[in-house]
Amino acid sequence: MTAVGAAAVALSGCASPIVTTNDTGQQTAPPPAATASTRPSNDKLVNAFDFYTRTDEAHSAYYFTSPSGSWRCVIVPRTWAGCQSSAGTGRIGIAGAPQTVTDDTGQSVAPNAILVRTQGDPQFASVPADQFKQPAGTANTLPFNKILAAAGFRCNVQQEAGISCLSEQTGSGFTFSNAGVSWQYTDVP
Template sequence: MTRIRLRPAAALASIAGASTLLLAACAQDASSTGGTESTSPSVSSEAPAAEEAVDSVDAKQYASGDPESVAYGFVTPSGKWLCAIIPTKKVAGCASHPTAGPLGVPGVPQVPSPEGGPPAEANIIAVEEGKEPDFQNWNQALFPDNANVLPYDTTLAIDGFSCNVQFSGVSCKEDATDKGFTISTSGYRFEFTPIPMSIPSGGPVQVAPRIAPLPQQASGSNQCGPVVYPTTGKPATVVIVKGTLRCDEAHAMLTTYFAAPDKSDPVYSFDGWECRLAGDPESAEIGYTINCTDDKGNTVVAQP
């Protein structure tokens, strides 16, 4: 096995795996509350400048199959979040994927049950037309189909709402007011995060969605089960973001990576793979996000 250190250690980029929302046309209106912003979000408090239209996808590729109540949904590349824009409800939001349970993000409040039961941790973060972003409890799966993956640094925009996916998290907003939210595995903000201007310009680019053709543990999921960070003993979620790699191959590659003596470097190469570390000081306590790509077009992410 040949190990090549590609570049010296550098500041680690803020990241959190990306994201999920269960939204569908048949659901009841949800009980909600504004809540309190997380004390340790993984996104910057200063929204970067953004370029318009260069990162947009074809919304039709993300539409549900119900012609009477169309919703537009997507899964983040990390497999963590499912998000949707529902024109009939005038709402955009995100929820945990694939379980649709509590969001599992620091600082998320309990909100009343839509059926009058005891309060519970919210399972959706959303922004509705003319309202402040908030947390809600939904009692039904509201996106009716298996959603396509929305690639990093792209935007789904339809019917007055926009959502984008970045390494720092997933964001949605109401276009007329710019009110929205950003959520990641380590925190949230009631503030939309635009894609930075570093995205190359030159005219609108239509990015085709994809569904990863790989062995899946659950319907609509490309998650391969956890690995454990040797230095912390904490689990990390393994997701095959791109390619035809099997789950056992992804686990074997990460096991080899963990055994490498120089794996703490921001970028590390071995056996045709290049792995990058990213994370903030808070996520470092439980393990950095690892993003690995190989020369065959496979991409694997392990995130705390």
């Protein structure tokens, strides 16, 4: 499946497309799926229902913000998990991010998000800002060193490492801060 095809599947039923590429524009092999010896921890889980919002009969998501308030993140059940700057600048704000990603029409656009899908490599993307805003009220803060595991994904925030998200199906994930990105999940110690 192409990135464009994956984007269409990711937001089927939504009006706004997601546009993606990886950090170098090249395909990379995903890390191996978690095994019994590398399985992420479950001893620091938060109650996922504290982050859940049902938007309508067909759509629901798990929303959270970083403790600093600098990042808004979402887990779209069985589809994707990702984060976007709260600054609303239209750019991702991560050192080393590409200047542009290619949208489904072949146009170059600035990346404003980082995400991992159920299948495939984590990527920088261009995602409409409303995808990261909780429709009603304010999203809860995910505390440092706690894990939100929901609908096939897990995310955490660590003071030193940054924000990390993982597709539990493939073991692919990312860890990022303003200083840069690593294309792997970092578990809470």
